[in-house]
Amino acid sequence: MSGGLDDLRDLYQDVILDHGRRPRHGKRPAAFDASAKGDNPMCGDRVEVFVRHAPDGRIAEAGFEARGCAISVASADLMAETVAGRRPEDARALFASFRELARTGACPACDPALADPLERLAPLAGVHEYPSRVKCATLPWHALIAALEGAKEASSE
Amino acid sequence: MNDATPTARLDIERIRADFPILREKVRGKPLVFLDSAASAQKPRAVIAAMTTAMETQYANVHRGLHWMSERTTEAYEAARDAAAALMNAPDRHEIVFVRNSTEALNLVAHSYGRGVLRPGQAVVISAMEHHSNIVPWQLLRDERGIELRVAPITDAGELDMAAFEALLEDGKVGLVSITHMSNVLGTYTPAERIARIAHAHGAKVLFDGSQAIVHRAVDVQALGADFYVWTGHKLYGPTGIGVLWARRELLERMPPFLGGGEMISSVSYERSTWAAVPHKFEAGTPAILEGIGLKAAIDYVRAIGYPAIAAHEAALTEHALARLSAVEGLRILGAAQDRGGVVSFVVDRAHAHDVATLLDRFGIAVRAGHHCAEPLMHRFGLESTARASFGIYTTHAEIDTLADSLARVREFFA
Numbered sequence: 001m002s003g004g005l006d007d008l009r010d011l012y013q014d015v016i017l018d019h020g021r022r023p024r025h026g027k028r029p030a031a032f033d034a035s036a037k038g039d040n041p042m043c044g045d046r047v048e049v050f051v052r053h054a055p056d057g058r059i060a061e062a063g064f065e066a067r068g069c070a071i072s073v074a075s076a077d078l079m080a081e082t083v084a085g086r087r088p089e090d091a092r093a094l095f096a097s098f099r100e101l102a103r104t105g106a107c108p109a110c111d112p113a114l115a116d117p118l119e120r121l122a123p124l125a126g127v128h129e130y131p132s133r134v135k136c137a138t139l140p141w142h143a144l145i146a147a148l149e150g151a152k153e154a155s156s157e
Numbered sequence: 158m159n160d161a162t163p164t165a166r167l168d169i170e171r172i173r174a175d176f177p178i179l180r181e182k183v184r185g186k187p188l189v190f191l192d193s194a195a196s197a198q199k200p201r202a203v204i205a206a207m208t209t210a211m212e213t214q215y216a217n218v219h220r221g222l223h224w225m226s227e228r229t230t231e232a233y234e235a236a237r238d239a240a241a242a243l244m245n246a247p248d249r250h251e252i253v254f255v256r257n258s259t260e261a262l263n264l265v266a267h268s269y270g271r272g273v274l275r276p277g278q279a280v281v282i283s284a285m286e287h288h289s290n291i292v293p294w295q296l297l298r299d300e301r302g303i304e305l306r307v308a309p310i311t312d313a314g315e316l317d318m319a320a321f322e323a324l325l326e327d328g329k330v331g332l333v334s335i336t337h338m339s340n341v342l343g344t345y346t347p348a349e350r351i352a353r354i355a356h357a358h359g360a361k362v363l364f365d366g367s368q369a370i371v372h373r374a375v376d377v378q379a380l381g382a383d384f385y386v387w388t389g390h391k392l393y394g395p396t397g398i399g400v401l402w403a404r405r406e407l408l409e410r411m412p413p414f415l416g417g418g419e420m421i422s423s424v425s426y427e428r429s430t431w432a433a434v435p436h437k438f439e440a441g442t443p444a445i446l447e448g449i450g451l452k453a454a455i456d457y458v459r460a461i462g463y464p465a466i467a468a469h470e471a472a473l474t475e476h477a478l479a480r481l482s483a484v485e486g487l488r489i490l491g492a493a494q495d496r497g498g499v500v501s502f503v504v505d506r507a508h509a510h511d512v513a514t515l516l517d518r519f520g521i522a523v524r525a526g527h528h529c530a531e532p533l534m535h536r537f538g539l540e541s542t543a544r545a546s547f548g549i550y551t552t553h554a555e556i557d558t559l560a561d562s563l564a565r566v567r568e569f570f571a
Contacts, residue, residue, distance in 0.1 A: 008518050008569055012511070017570070021506070044527055044540035045510075067540065069508035070570075130514060 011126040012070065015078075020070030025080035029063045038143035038154035040135055045072050049080075049143040059083050059091060062144065069136055075124055076140035082117040088148045094118075095141045101125045102137045167465040173550050175200040175457075186520030189555045194340055194368060194499050194546030195524050197393045199454075206453035207395065207446050218445055219419060219436075233445050236452035237435075240400050243455050244385060245376040251408060253401040253435040254443055258367040259289040261386035261401035262334070264438060265363060266293035268411035269332065269384075269403075271301060278331040279304035281324050281360070283316055283346070284536055285339040288529040290365050294334065304329070310536065314342035314491025318350070325358035333362045334384075337369035341528045341544065342491035343474070343499035345369065352381035361407070367391055371548070372470045372497050374463035377402055389447065393548070394454030398447035401438070408434040415440040458549075466549055470498045473547045473556065480560035481545075486567050490537055498547035501528070504563065507570040509541040515569065516543075519562045 032050040039046050045068035054060040062080040066073050079098075083091045097110040098121050105128035110118060127133045142154035173179050176198050181188050190198060210232065216225035218233045241249040255261045270280070270293075280294050284307055298305045308321040316335070324330065333355040338345050348364055355362040363384035366375055370387045377385045384407070388399035403411075413420055413431055417440035422430040431437040458466065477500050481487055486505035504512050513525035525543045527534045534540055545559055 008515055011514065011518070012569070021570075042526060044531070044534070069510040071511070130517075133510070133514060136510065 011129070013123040013126070015123045016070055016074040019074040019077040023064075023066075023073055023077035025063045025077050026066065026073065027063050028065055029061055032061075032063070034147040034150065036143045036146035036152055036154055038139045038146070040068075040072075040139055042132070042135075045069065045136065045139060047072065047076055047140045047143050049076070049140055049147050051144070051147045058085060058087050059148075060085075064140060064143075066140070068139075069133075071124065071127060071133060072136040072139055075121075075137040078121055078124070079140050079144060082120050083144065091148065092145060095138075095145060098124075098141065099138055102127050102134050104128055167461060167469045167549065169469075169550070169552055172461070173552075175202065176550050177201060177204070179550060183520040183522070184518060189519070189521040189558050191545040191547065191551065191555065191559060192522045192524050193371075193548035193551070194391065194544065196390045196396070197371070197548050198550065199395070199450075200393055200457050202457045203394055203450045203453045207450040210446055210449045215445070217442055229445060232452070233443070233448045236398075236448040236455075239452045239455040240402075243370075243375070243459065244400075244402055245378055246402050247378060248405055250434050251402055251405050253403070253408070253438045254448060255386075255399045255401050255438075256397055256444070257390070257399040258287075258365060258386045258388040259399075261388075261399055262289050262363075262365065263293045264401055264414045265334075265384055265386070265403070266297045268414050268438070269361075269407065270294070270297040270303065272412040273407075273410055274301070274303055274331045276302035277304075277329065279306050279324075279329045281306045281308055281321070281330050281333045281335070281355075283308045283321075283335045284310045285314065285316075285342055285344065285533050286334075286336055286530065287340055287365065287367070288531070290334055290336065291532065303331075306330070307532075308335070310344075313493055314339065314344045314496075315493045316344075316346050316351070318347070318354075321351070322354050322358075325354065325360060328359055330355075330358060330360040333360050335362070335364060337364040337366045337375075337385075338372070338497055338499075339491075339530075339533075340368050340499060341501050341530050341533055341542070342493060343496040343501075344491060344493035345373075345495040345497060347495075348380045348382070352383075356381065368497070368499065373467050383407060389451040389454060392451075392454055393457060395444075395447040395450040398444045398451050405434060408438070411438075413437050413440070417441045419443070461549065469549060470547060473551055473553065474498050474500070476553050477545065477547070477556045477559075480556055481563065484560055484563045484567060486571075487563060490539075490542055498551070499544065500546070501542040501544040503539060503542050504567055504570070507566060509543045511570070512543045512563075512566055515566045516559070516562055519558070519565075521559055521562055523559075 032052045035050045037048045047066040050063045052061040064076045100107040146154040218230040352362045361383040366387040384403045390396040420440040490501040509525040
C-alpha cells in the first residue's frame with residue numbers, strides 16, 4: 001500500500017493527537033459564570049463550554065465537556081488555553097482570525113498582535129482541506145461566543 | 158425472473174472497466190470507493206443513455222403530439238416496464254416514479270396514511286430504520302392520531318420476531334413499514350415471514366428496498382409485499398428518480414399526493430378529477446432523463462444477473478467480516494445471520510470522523526456518522542460509526558486495502 005503514517009501527520013499533528021486524547025481543560029469548572037452548548041447534527045458532536053470571568057470582565061478560565069472527534073476536542077482545548085486572560089472582545093477577534101485560518105489554511109490579514117495565540121492554534125489549519133471538518137474545529141468557539149453573549153445554545157453556522 | 162446465468166460469477170475487471178470514475182485517483186492514490194450504500198457510481202451505459210437522449214431525442218412527455226415527444230415518451234415509459242420486470246410486478250401501472258425512496262415513503266404516509274388509515278390504527282416500523290422510514294410516520298402520528306410502534310431488534314441486529322408479532326396482536330396495526338436491508342447493519346430482514354405475519358393480523362406491509370434491491374433479486378409477488386420502495390441512484394442509476402410499487406387496488410384507493418399537471422383527468426374551478434394510476438401520483442413534468450438513465454441501469458444490472466451479483470456480495474461480505482474483525486480494537490456492529498454488503502464499525506480510541514478522514518488520506522471513501530439512523534445508533538450506545546459498503550465493482554483487494562489502512566489508523570491513535 002502506498003502512503004504511510006506520514007501522510008496523516010500534516011492533518012493530525014502531534015499537538016492535535018495529544019490535546020484530543022488528553023485535554024487539559026476538558027472539564028466543567030467548579031464555578032463558572034456562563035455556559036453554552038454547541039451541537040453538530042451532522043455527526044452528533046456536542047460540546048458545552050464554561051466560562052468564569054475575572055472581576056475586570058476578562059476570561060479567567062474556560063473549560064468544556066465534549067463528545068466528539070480528535071479535532072473538535074483538541075480545538076476546544078487549545079481554545080480554552082488561548083482565551084484565558086483575554087477580554088471577551090479579544091476572544092471574539094481571535095475567533096474571527098482562527099475561523100479564517102481553519103477555512104483557508106492561512107490568515108495573511110490577521111492582526112499581528114494575535115500572532116502568538118494563532119501560532120498555538122495553527123496545527124488546526126489543516127482542516128481547511130476538509131470543508132466538512134471545519135465545523136469540528138470551530139464548534140467549540142461558537143459555543144464560547146454564545147456563552148459570552150449570554151446565550152445557552154450556539155447558533156449553527 | 159429470467160436472471161439465471163450459466164455461471165453465477167461476475168467478471169470484475171470487465172465491470173470495473175464499465176465505470177469511468179474508477180480510473181480516477183484521489184490524493185494521488187487509486188480511488189477505493191466503499192460508499193456505494195450512500196450512492197453508487199454510474200456505468201458508461203447509464204451516462205451514455207442520458208447523454209444520447211439529450212443530444213438526439215428529447216422533449217416533454219405524455220402531451221406532445223410531435224415526433225420528439227412521442228419518442229421521448231416511449232423511452233421514458235420503457236423505464237416503467239423495466240422497473241416492473243425487475244421487481245416482477247404484475248402490472249406496469251403499479252410502478253409510480255418518485256424522486257427517491259424518501260419521497261415514496263412520504264407519498265405512502267400521506268396518501269395511504271391520511272386517506273386509508275384511520276385514527277386509532279397503528280403503523281409498525283423496526284428499530285433499524287433510516288430516518289426516511291421514521292419521520293413520515295411521526296408526522297402522520299402527530300397529525301392524525303395514528304400510533305407509531307417500533308419493533309425491537311436483537312443485539313445481533315436482527316428483527317426480534319416474537320416482539321414484532323406481539324405488536325400486531327391487538328389487531329390495530331394497519332401497516333407494517335420495514336427495511337428489507339439495513340443501511341447500517343447490512344441485515345436482511347425475513348420479508349416473506351414479515352409479510353405473512355402482517356397479513357395474518359390484517360395489516361398491509363411495505364418494504365424499504367433501497368439497499369436490498371441493489372444486491373438481490375426482488376420479487377414483490379413472492380415476498381407477499383403490498384408496497385415496495387427503492388431509489389435509482391443506489392442501483393447505479395441517476396439521482397432524482399425512485400420507484401414506489403404498490404398493489405393496484407391500494408393505489409386506486411389512495412388519494413393523490415401532489416397536485417398539478419400530468420396527474421389530472423379534467424380540471425375546473427369547481428372540481429378536478431384524477432388521472433388513472435400511476436399518473437395520479439406523478440404531478441408535473443417527471444424526471445425524464447433520469448427515467449431513461451434508470452432504464453439503462455436496470456438493463457445493466459439484469460445483464461449481469463442477480464445470481465452473480467448476490468454471489469459477489471456474499472463473497473465480499475464474508476471477506477470483509479474476516480479481515481475487519483481481525484483488526485485489533487475494531488468492533489463490527491451487528492452479527493445477523495443473513496447480512497449483506499454493508500459493514501459498520503467503530504475503532505477503539507478513534508472517533509468515526511477521524512477514521513473516515515484518515516482513510517481518505519489513503520484514497521478510501523467510507524461514510525461516517527449516524528447514517529440517518531440516530532435511534533439505531535443509540536440502540537447500540539453509539540453516536541456514530543464508520544461504514545464501508547460494497548457494489549458490483551468492489552474487489553477483494555480493495556477490502557484488503559481497507560483492512561490494512563484501518564490497522565494503521567488504529568496504530569496512529571494507539
